[in-house]
Amino acid sequence: MAAAVENSAVVLVAVSQKYKNSNSCRTEATYAYTKKKPIIPLIVESDYIADGWLGALIGTFKYFKLTCESSVQNEFRNIQKEIKNRGLSEDNVNPASETQLFSGKNVPSDDVDCPHSSVLGWTADDVEKWLRDNLMSDYNSCMKEVNGEILVQMVKLSKKTPEFFYSQLKMDFGMNLVEILKFVNALEKLNI
Template sequence: MISYNSKSRPICLNIKKELEKNGYKVWIDFESIYGSSLEAMANAIETSFCVLMCITENYKESNFCRLEAEYCVQKNCPFVPLILQKGYRPNGWLGIILGTRIFIDFTKYDFEKAMFEVNRNLTLIKYNLNKTKIEIDKTDQIESMKNSTLVNNDEWNFEINWNEKQVEDWLRKVQIDQNITKDLIPCNGQVLNQLYMILKWNPEFYYQSLKTSSADSIKSLKNLAIFTNELKKLFEKQ
């Protein structure tokens, strides 16, 4: 969901378009000059995994924007503050809500770089939400296994709980090119799972990050494709 004041509509629509290019479904109130129904606003917040708060002085002075922001906090919905007004720093009720959160300043960076940070934050938020769900599901599954006399103890060893040695053994087993593994290890199963989550929820960011951080070591698209394929097989089989 994008929470904004109508005077920021042009840049907010551009943000919406960029997010949709990355596969996100975005709720935005096109009639915000009069305000949508409270029911529609509440439903948007309750069904969104994150709210982007587009911060300006007009946002702070808007009673409707205040309702959105306060309801977002009340429902414990993750949110990311985006500064859209040069030099503006929130105070009053908005300053209290935002606290010490790190802003993404669209007036300080060019649009492309700012959107890169938005996508990075959304990916991390979505990963953390899914990590919590996975941990709950794994706990239930393990308890079910423990109560069954037909289950082998080896089945309790989920890949997400692998230690560094188990990850290295897996990389050798599936024959991942050493130009990739030398930058990847040491890492454990949780790191591998985080890579998979980034691949799943934001593939563009996944490929861009690998190429950026490992430009010298990933020498061919083939090596990257092999690693990505094995990573997907590792976690999607569950």
């Protein structure tokens, strides 16, 4: 395990409760951190929020959600880009396909149901209910034309250009920092 970390350019960490509970995984992740290896967290368990040693280790790192097949397919290229950004050239990245690396067998069985597809079908009324459920009903009037497809696009925009996304929430919807954080948290719970 030590040799694998020492010889790696980047360490991918599969963030889940099982990973956190594993002494071997903790040793590997801690060693990678002490060796100053770039760590890329991959969230592989729905609704899991890293805490304890794992939360402290990855707390500020950019992460990728891989909790269902569609998120794996959507994030594969982004993960490759992140690896490249962390020091690997595309020539050194294993040219394996998404299918080879992330077959359905590798997705945790309790995460096979992907809420992404149901969100796409949401109407404006569903979004209104979602806002109410997340204690953000003050925004029902300014988001009256937002449906599930637009929510999915908002999530994509927040990942591609976060600064622009946050500034638009402030300008278009009049959100302050706390409200933006609540809204982003509610979006993240959708596991899109």
